[in-house]
Amino acid sequence: QKEVEQDPGPLSVPEGAIVSLNCTYSNSAFQYFMWYRQYSRKGPELLMYTYSSGNKEDGRFTAQVDKSSKYISLFIRDSQPSDSATYLCAMTPNQAGTALIFGKGTTLSVSS
Amino acid sequence: DVKVTQSSRYLVKRTGEKVFLECVQDMDHENMFWYRQDPGLGLRLIYFSYDVKMKEKGDIPEGYSVSREKKERFSLILESASTNQTSMYLCASIGAPRGPLHFGNGTRLTVT
Numbered sequence: 001q002k003e004v005e006q007d008p009g010p011l012s013v014p015e016g017a018i019v020s021l022n023c024t025y026s027n028s029a030f031q032y033f034m035w036y037r038q039y040s041r042k043g044p045e046l047l048m049y050t051y052s053s054g055n056k057e058d059g060r061f062t063a064q065v066d067k068s069s070k071y072i073s074l075f076i077r078d079s080q081p082s083d084s085a086t087y088l089c090a091m092t093p094n095q096a097g098t099a100l101i102f103g104k105g106t107t108l109s110v111s112s
Numbered sequence: 113d114v115k116v117t118q119s120s121r122y123l124v125k126r127t128g129e130k131v132f133l134e135c136v137q138d139m140d141h142e143n144m145f146w147y148r149q150d151p152g153l154g155l156r157l158i159y160f161s162y163d164v165k166m167k168e169k170g171d172i173p174e175g176y177s178v179s180r181e182k183k184e185r186f187s188l189i190l191e192s193a194s195t196n197q198t199s200m201y202l203c204a205s206i207g208a209p210r211g212p213l214h215f216g217n218g219t220r221l222t223v224t
Contacts (some may be wrong), residue, residue, distance in 0.1 A: 002208075025114070034212050034213075036215075041121075041217075041218075041220075042217050042218070043202050043215035043216050043217045043218045044215045045215065046212045046213070046214065049212045078165075080127075088154075088155070090197075092212075093171075100157075100213060101157040102151070102154050103154065104152070104154035105154060
């Protein structure tokens with residue numbers, strides 16, 4: 001079983017839809033969870049950063065962590081064409097960077 | 113805002129050439145990283161450095177070396193480029209011990 005699993009998509013939704021992006025993981029030691037957004041021909045940019053279980057909201061974006069199920073989600077409300085990108089989840093046990101494990105990314109397309 | 117700058121967006125090199133990829137960050141970060149990103153394989157860590165003149169191998173260091181002579185600059189070296197090193201190369205840095213990674217925009221290297 002891979003450490004982090006992420007459905008590659010592609011996922012296509014109409015503008016205004018609620019989008020749910022998910023990752024599952026196997027290592028119960030993961031405590032720090034991140035979502036990155038990557039536009040075509042650009043580097044990943046940090047979208048959300050959470051510690052342990054619970055929810056975190058930032059504008060139209062909500063990150064959710066369920067450590068008991070080893071499952072994390074990113075919800076996008078009122079999706080916009082500008083949200084079209086690849087979304088990468090990432091996680092680490094205790095020190096970000098050196099032990100960061102990435103999902104392979106989900107490609108999202110929002111049509112107007 | 114953290115700025116991680118990669119000197120080249122696109123590079124085309126011939127098999128056997130020595131290739132230098134340069135990365136500079138402007139936030140006095142200790143830790144710097146080189147990843148490569150390939151379709152279907154996601155992000156893979158090549159090398160990282162947690163201080164000047166210090167380096168550590170990541171998951172796929174074969175065929176690569178690195179140099180960190182100054183805190184702000186981290187170079188990736190392909191001693192003898194091969195076609196299987198055609199990829200998107202991403203530099204990243206991290207400041208706080210548990211902070212998120214900040215990425216540059218990437219260098220798309222083609223080896224012919």
